[in-house]
Amino acid sequence: MRYKEIVKKSTWKIYTFLRRSHIYSVLWMCWLVFWYMFQRVFLLVFISWWFLLTMWWISQEPSLYRDWEEQDAILADITWLSDNEVRIDNIRNHTWLSDSEFTPWYLSENYSLSEIERVYYSITPFSDRDGPAHTMLSFSFSDGKHIVISAEVRKERWESFSILGWVMNQFELQYVIATEEDVIQLRTHYRKNEVYMYPILLEQDTLQLLFRSMLFRADKLSREPEFYHTFWNNCTTTILQHANALRTEKIAFNRYAFLPAHSDRLVYELGLIDTELSQSEARAYYRIDEIARQNTSLPFSEVIRREIR
Numbered sequence: 001m002r003y004k005e006i007v008k009k010s011t012w013k014i015y016t017f018l019r020r021s022h023i024y025s026v027l028w029m030c031w032l033v034f035w036y037m038f039q040r041v042f043l044l045v046f047i048s049w050w051f052l053l054t055m056w057w058i059s060q061e062p063s064l065y066r067d068w069e070e071q072d073a074i075l076a077d078i079t080w081l082s083d084n085e086v087r088i089d090n091i092r093n094h095t096w097l098s099d100s101e102f103t104p105w106y107l108s109e110n111y112s113l114s115e116i117e118r119v120y121y122s123i124t125p126f127s128d129r130d131g132p133a134h135t136m137l138s139f140s141f142s143d144g145k146h147i148v149i150s151a152e153v154r155k156e157r158w159e160s161f162s163i164l165g166w167v168m169n170q171f172e173l174q175y176v177i178a179t180e181e182d183v184i185q186l187r188t189h190y191r192k193n194e195v196y197m198y199p200i201l202l203e204q205d206t207l208q209l210l211f212r213s214m215l216f217r218a219d220k221l222s223r224e225p226e227f228y229h230t231f232w233n234n235c236t237t238t239i240l241q242h243a244n245a246l247r248t249e250k251i252a253f254n255r256y257a258f259l260p261a262h263s264d265r266l267v268y269e270l271g272l273i274d275t276e277l278s279q280s281e282a283r284a285y286y287r288i289d290e291i292a293r294q295n296t297s298l299p300f301s302e303v304i305r306r307e308i309r
Helices: 002-020 023-059 163-167 180-190 204-221 235-245 264-269 279-285 289-294
Strands: 077-080 085-092 106-112 116-125 133-141 146-154 172-178 196-200
Touching: 077 204, 116 204, 116 264, 133 180, 133 204, 133 235, 146 180, 146 204, 146 235, 172 180, 172 204, 180 289, 196 264, 204 235, 264 279
Parallel strands: 085 172
Antiparallel strands: 077 085, 085 106, 116 133, 116 196, 133 146, 146 172
């Protein structure tokens, strides 16, 4: 107890001395000057860093010529034979052995726009919440053909996904044109994702315009590259852009554009899903991953449509 009293009295005497000798005031002023200068220096450093970062970001340019991963190396080649007929070469049809191993294979097919019967909106959520997901469109034709158009990141060899990279112009955008056996089966069988596949209610002429506009964009990206961006140039915003180009009443940009795990709510509310089920019933009904994994004896496109026609 005696020791504590001595320390307390000594501290008080030092404090009193400093105040009486104005040293306390001098130290306080020094601290204020230091803090003022520190703020100025910190602000200057922050502005300089932000300026350099912005200049670096602006200086980035997308490219068609990088050391691409094998699955992304070859883009589809689109040739219009007439207003109604299109030939697509290099349609991706890889045979997947695991979620990262595959046997590469490409197809060439002719498609008649007048034979388009249906388009399906597919969602592969990455979580149960209103979070990120991958979305894509699958077109069905009366002659039994099915083709998927999927806006995706085009990765360089050994490059990994990065949220910061998606924002900072580090990944190019590509339109993957592939078979359902490739891009959808990859997610149902090997990545074990939940996959929802909704039949969209559109008139025949609108279906043709949608398919045509997506092929035009895919062809343009094969000549004029763009960066993928998490918020305004991703798998869902590209679909939104194509949809709005065909609508008089535009669909407003909202959280589902970059958090599309439950974007089917919006599609359902707009009356675009061809169903009389409630929204929750439709989500359960149009889930296809479990159905796809249970039956491997039939062609994949036939299996996933057996229950959702």
